[in-house]
Amino acid sequence: MSNEGGCGTATLAHAESRATPARQGLFGMLEVAIDTLVLCTLTALAILCALPCLPEGVGGMALVRLSFASTLGAAAPLVLAISLFFFAYATILSAAFYIEKCLAFFGLGAPVCRGIGILFCFLLPVGALLGTAVVWGACDLLLVALSLCNLPLLLSQWRRIRALTQGAGLL
Numbered sequence: 001m002s003n004e005g006g007c008g009t010a011t012l013a014h015a016e017s018r019a020t021p022a023r024q025g026l027f028g029m030l031e032v033a034i035d036t037l038v039l040c041t042l043t044a045l046a047i048l049c050a051l052p053c054l055p056e057g058v059g060g061m062a063l064v065r066l067s068f069a070s071t072l073g074a075a076a077p078l079v080l081a082i083s084l085f086f087f088a089y090a091t092i093l094s095a096a097f098y099i100e101k102c103l104a105f106f107g108l109g110a111p112v113c114r115g116i117g118i119l120f121c122f123l124l125p126v127g128a129l130l131g132t133a134v135v136w137g138a139c140d141l142l143l144v145a146l147s148l149c150n151l152p153l154l155l156s157q158w159r160r161i162r163a164l165t166q167g168a169g170l171l
Helices: 021-053 060-105 110-129 132-156 158-167
Strands: none
Touching: 021 060, 021 158, 060 110, 132 158
């Protein structure tokens, strides 16, 4: 999963922009499209190019690692390590930002936000030690919860969203 497009989490970051809501919405759609087209397509092409050389029954990260090793050669570990570092770093920063904004919305002050941030930092090593099935399952569960909260609110605002989009000349 390279993005959480449609779950409503990125709106917390986009709301901090000074751009119009309609234009910022277009930026949000563009980031999902670029992320999906670039990252997912490159990974899929690496897998498809390496498919004849891969052992049977390989899946998950092992499939990606072997595919990149087959197509990039000796540079593969460095490319994957750098990519994974930036992906993880961006994910951690955005999750911490989202938590802070949600807590601030509910009126919790800076000390509570700071405390949650510290707790978040202590939970990162725990997540690193848990199995991937547990971590991905927790991520999926949280994204489903966010989506279930976001969708009714989004549907309740469809007229306003349409008016903002048409008023900005984007539709």
